Amino acid sequence: MKERKLTLADLEKAVGGKLDSDITDHLNEVIHLAKKADKTMEQCIQDFYRYNKDFTPEHEAYIRENWNQVK
Numbered sequence: 632m633k634e635r636k637l638t639l640a641d642l643e644k645a646v647g648g649k650l651d652s653d654i655t656d657h658l659n660e661v662i663h664l665a666k667k668a669d670k671t672m673e674q675c676i677q678d679f680y681r682y683n684k685d686f687t688p689e690h691e692a693y694i695r696e697n698w699n700q701v702k
Contacts, residue, residue: 636685658693662701672698 665675676694679686 636687654690655693658690659697659701662694662698666701 661679662675665672665678670678672694676691679690679694
Protein backbone atom coordinates (compact mmCIF):
# COMPACT_ATOMS: atom_id res chain seq x y z
CA MET A 632 0.00 0.00 0.00
CA LYS A 633 1.43 3.37 -1.04
CA GLU A 634 1.66 6.03 1.66
CA ARG A 635 0.62 9.60 0.93
CA LYS A 636 0.59 12.75 3.00
CA LEU A 637 -2.68 14.37 3.95
CA THR A 638 -3.34 17.83 2.62
CA LEU A 639 -5.48 20.52 4.21
CA ALA A 640 -8.17 19.67 1.66
CA ASP A 641 -8.07 16.04 2.83
CA LEU A 642 -8.39 17.19 6.43
CA GLU A 643 -11.35 19.40 5.54
CA LYS A 644 -13.13 16.41 4.04
CA ALA A 645 -12.29 14.16 7.00
CA VAL A 646 -13.54 16.56 9.65
CA GLY A 647 -16.59 17.88 7.88
CA GLY A 648 -15.24 21.04 6.30
CA LYS A 649 -13.29 22.43 9.25
CA LEU A 650 -9.52 22.56 9.26
CA ASP A 651 -7.66 20.94 12.10
CA SER A 652 -7.14 23.64 14.71
CA ASP A 653 -3.54 22.55 15.38
CA ILE A 654 -2.63 23.35 11.78
CA THR A 655 -4.52 26.64 11.58
CA ASP A 656 -3.21 27.75 14.99
CA HIS A 657 0.34 27.05 13.83
CA LEU A 658 -0.13 28.87 10.53
CA ASN A 659 -1.70 31.85 12.30
CA GLU A 660 1.25 32.00 14.70
CA VAL A 661 3.67 31.87 11.76
CA ILE A 662 1.81 34.74 10.06
CA HIS A 663 1.96 36.76 13.29
CA LEU A 664 5.70 36.15 13.72
CA ALA A 665 6.42 36.93 10.06
CA LYS A 666 4.61 40.25 10.36
CA LYS A 667 6.47 41.00 13.61
CA ALA A 668 9.72 40.41 11.70
CA ASP A 669 8.51 42.79 8.96
CA LYS A 670 8.33 40.04 6.35
CA THR A 671 5.94 40.21 3.46
CA MET A 672 3.45 37.46 2.75
CA GLU A 673 5.59 36.35 -0.20
CA GLN A 674 8.72 36.17 1.97
CA CYS A 675 6.83 34.12 4.56
CA ILE A 676 5.64 31.66 1.92
CA GLN A 677 9.10 31.43 0.33
CA ASP A 678 10.62 30.67 3.74
CA PHE A 679 8.10 27.90 4.28
CA TYR A 680 8.88 26.28 0.95
CA ARG A 681 12.60 26.63 1.61
CA TYR A 682 12.71 25.26 5.17
CA ASN A 683 9.63 23.06 5.64
CA LYS A 684 9.46 19.96 3.43
CA ASP A 685 5.86 19.31 4.51
CA PHE A 686 4.56 22.72 3.35
CA THR A 687 1.86 22.25 0.73
CA PRO A 688 -0.09 24.42 -1.71
CA GLU A 689 -3.03 24.12 0.72
CA HIS A 690 -0.93 25.67 3.48
CA GLU A 691 0.07 28.45 1.08
CA ALA A 692 -3.58 29.06 0.21
CA TYR A 693 -4.48 29.31 3.90
CA ILE A 694 -1.72 31.87 4.49
CA ARG A 695 -2.84 33.93 1.49
CA GLU A 696 -6.48 33.84 2.60
CA ASN A 697 -5.76 34.75 6.22
CA TRP A 698 -2.75 37.07 5.99
CA ASN A 699 -4.76 40.26 6.49
CA GLN A 700 -6.87 38.88 9.35
CA VAL A 701 -3.93 37.92 11.58
CA LYS A 702 -2.34 40.73 13.57
